[in-house]
Amino acid sequence: MLTVGVLTVAMSSAQLEKMTSTPGAKKITEAVYWRLGAEKDNLFKDGDFPATINVQSWEVLWRPNDYEIVTDLGFMYGNIERPDLELATYVRFREQFPKWAEAAYPEAEFYYKKRSYKPVVKLLEPTLNMTPKPHPNTYRLLAHSYDRLGLYKESLAVWETYIKLAPDDAAAKLNRDKVKAKVTDSQS
Numbered sequence: 001m002l003t004v005g006v007l008t009v010a011m012s013s014a015q016l017e018k019m020t021s022t023p024g025a026k027k028i029t030e031a032v033y034w035r036l037g038a039e040k041d042n043l044f045k046d047g048d049f050p051a052t053i054n055v056q057s058w059e060v061l062w063r064p065n066d067y068e069i070v071t072d073l074g075f076m077y078g079n080i081e082r083p084d085l086e087l088a089t090y091v092r093f094r095e096q097f098p099k100w101a102e103a104a105y106p107e108a109e110f111y112y113k114k115r116s117y118k119p120v121v122k123l124l125e126p127t128l129n130m131t132p133k134p135h136p137n138t139y140r141l142l143a144h145s146y147d148r149l150g151l152y153k154e155s156l157a158v159w160e161t162y163i164k165l166a167p168d169d170a171a172a173k174l175n176r177d178k179v180k181a182k183v184t185d186s187q188s
Helices: 002-010 013-017 022-044 047-064 067-079 084-096 101-113 116-127 136-148 152-165 170-187
Strands: none
Touching: 022 047, 047 067, 047 084, 067 084, 067 136, 084 101, 101 116, 101 136, 116 136, 136 170, 152 170
């Protein structure tokens, strides 16, 4: 299995796509995907976290642009109290896909959970200008980070931008109004 992983890493995405584009290869790829998922679930349920991580590490080599697989691996490193490896997983993901807004989110969330808000701002602010637009959680995390840094006007601006994209998000409107009150209070 590791040999396959090493070979996969040595190929470009285009080569891998071409190699797996035949109907037979697609069926094999799909079967491997589902079998690995079942294996990971069983290993996790059995509490065999090292084996789970081994399977996930191979999957990340096989499918480096699969958000769920990458974040699952980071989550598992967190489970075994290896924040260094968790963060390294997220940093590598962001660096591999610098033009994909979603690639910055796992690293930003890592910092947010550690109550380190400045890196969150640095990571997420540029993603708001990317196409396609980032997931709504990016706006939420960024706005909350600005709020916790006491940068209420910046937080308000992010909430306003997000609400233009999702005008029916009641929670966003409530958060925006809370920040609006803080802006008003800070000006008095």
